[in-house]
Amino acid sequence: MRPFKTPILLAALISGGILAAPAHAESSTSALIDKLIERGVLTEEDLRDLREAEARESEAVADQIKAEDRYQGLEYEPTLPLQTVDDRIQARKFRVESQDGSNRFGLRGRLMVDTAVANWDDNLNEASSQTDRQDFDGALPERGTILRRARLGALGVYDNTWEYQLEVDFRDSDVRFANAYLAYLSDHGRLAVGNFKEPFSLESSTSSRRLTFMERATPVDAYRPSRNIGLMYETLVPNYYLAAGVFGGEGTDRDRDVEEGYAVALRGSFAPYMDDNTFSHLGASYNYRRNSKDFDDEDGEECESVRLRSREGARAMDIRLIGRNDIEGVEDFSRYALEAAWGKGPFSLQGEYLRVDLNLDPEKGDVRTDQSSITLDGYYLQASYFLTGEHRNYRAFSGDFGAVRPNSVFGRGGTGAWEVAARYAHADSMEHSRPGRGNKMDHYTLGLNWYPNQDMVFKLNYMYFDYEGRGGVSNGNHVLAARAQFEF
Template sequence: MRSLKHQAVLAALLTGGFLTNTAHSGDSSSALIDKLIERGVLTEQDARELRDDTLQKERRAAEDRYPGLEYEPTLPLRAVNDRIQARKFRVESQDGTNRFGLRGRLMIDTEFADWDKNLNAASSQTDRQDFDGALPERGTYLRRARLGAIGVYDDTWEWQLEVDFRDSDVRFANAYLAYLTDHGRLAVGNFKEPFSLESSTSSRRLTFMERATPVDAYRPSRNIGLMYETLVPNYYLAAGVFGGEGTDRDRDVEEGYALALRGSFAPYMSDDTFSHLGLSYNYRRNSKDFDDEDGDIYEDVRLRSREGARAIDIRLIGRNDIEGVEDFSRYALEAAWGHGPFSLQGEYLRVDLNLDPDKGDVRTDKSRLTLDGYYVQASYFLTGEHRNYRAFSGDFGAVRPNSTFGRGGTGAWELAARFAHADSSEHSRPGRGNKMDHYTLGLNWYPNEDMVFKLNYMYFDYEGRGGKSDGNQVLAARAQFEF
């Protein structure tokens, strides 16, 4: 049992304010304890115990800046007395105001396909055939291989640098600096434009191997920009202005820009139930070059999606880029609901594109194109878990299995189904449009918090430049690990 002197000194430290300022309390309290030892008030054993208590108080004072939000960059280490965490490697200063961590993800895919005989002609895949004129039917692919660092400086500045090694060219994913406020953050750098529930959800947290067809096709990508977003319990707001792909853009052309807005809220939340409603808007002015004879030459716009997996490169929606686009707007309506192990999710997306009237195709009088699509999905955890909805960021977090495989448990098992429709039949060049109905069944196994194995069966009907193709089937699997 601790001595009365020990308790009295600890109370004095607390009431005297030595532990209220985490940036300086360590030096002040330590100096006071040393003086008390010199005067014989405390023994060395008392001092050690008191320093341990002081350290724990400091750690609690510097804990999660946004309590209950699970905002990863600011979360303290799990063990109070640790300064280095091996799993999901983290290092932090004694007072918890400076943190550094390494993070990464690895996704390994395989795919087997049974194509309808008309798909080749319908989708005009003339440059995607193998040596005997048929589309490839199997493949493997390193879908994502990312390594990055994340940190917090002085409990005020957050930063992240993450690169993707999946292709021969290394590319940036996130690369930003952010200033943390009491209710949000202001970030500058390369990151996602805020748009759509499924687009905003990390690839680590998707129910299926790939995002739904209309989301994959119509969402904006990561770009360099300035964005403010809230960090509050029950709703999410984000607004930003973005340039182009600053890490991989043609600097000989005049860069375009985008204005992005997204908002969502949770109308009802309880321990076992969540609801979500959201709205996104994105306006982009297209990049352009200039020619003395032709005037403004706008860059082609790519709004593309594949068959629902990536190990075979079959480009279906958006097979041909759209030419002569001056500007375009994207919209998304979001909704989700969950109760216990069961959840529903859906979105409607639309893109309106304005074409340069001086560069129109003589075969069409269209100056405006509209592309749209939607998806609905449902999932159910056979082992009783639930999806980790995060109202503060308007997305989904990590699934936490009720038991861990290898430690006497089975992990978490999830069944899921999705229907998606995308209509890109309008195009700047007549006959180059396409549309698709896409069905997916999924089985996911989460042996622990950091791993997931996914099996997806897909069936889709397609209509493109060369006609219709029904009954295409794909079986794909993924092994995924994050650290």
């Protein structure tokens, strides 16, 4: 039997750093170990255990340093270490991590409650109507309320190497997947597989939690791709962003009679100039999609209809205007986006141009035009200003915007952050596979945002739009909408 004091001595030698002594002390340390072995206090096996324990401890320290330094300076949420707080449980943002920081787990969610009222031009219902479908029997709704988003998700990092996320969206009494993926983390990027956004556009890439207005600009809302199952690599470096991915074509739904298409998506952006008070952003996106095919159609093999749709700017009433009729017979199509943004102190500008080119095949759907291809496009320009001195949180490493950090907190002697904003957007979808079913819109928005703290936003949007559709022209439509938003 080994002496009783051996485990205690082993711990002392490790914690005291005797085996990791500096060079000038190596000879005395070696002599001490020899005496302990000679007197039977230590055995050769004990010495071997000591060496292995020392190696394990050194490796754990190295892993912790690697976890903290890998993405230094980047606010990359899944890898952020916990902050030291006095609370025994971090209830506001629930996070758990292992002692060395290599394993992390958190829960998050968001809730957005919207309401809206409207005053429509008398011609809007006629201009937006369809002979084969009347949504409102001649009367458009003038008020509404909705749970715009109610999401709950879990995210984390496993062994400082793998990132994961599973997020579901409870909307319209249905449950849908939002982000659901697994990603491998390298020193300068991540390779993800699962269901997530195809990389495209500054406004599309920015989370709905961080938008300046209640909804994305009309052309972005209409022409951007949605989430799909795919494989994507994206960089994690300080001053630029690159992403490339391959995606399927049916989201998370499954239809055995449909052969899904595929998409190749590319996006890149960089910050030409940045300092503590100024940011600039330039970027571009390209997305090619081969359309899905429906083999159950009674007329034979046909391409799935393509939906490129946007509403009046507030989902609480759900008036479908741009892309009201799906485009038929689309064999493949390409999307493009050019992005730019600039900010100095509390003032910022942002704008994008988007375009979609669609190739038509009369044998693959209801194509009634002589054109072999059609083009849709649009653009927007917006400006914002923080009355209380804050600034937009531009993130060059991901080419998007993060959370606004109020200079003061309401209820703790402060007013929170107050922001005013204005936007003009134009979308032209007049070309269509069935002539006469196109439409276009000029959309103006004024916004007032209040951030009482970092996790809440209250938004008020006034919107005005002119519209042209298959039934004529409608000028002078007004919408007033509001949102209460909370995240954890």
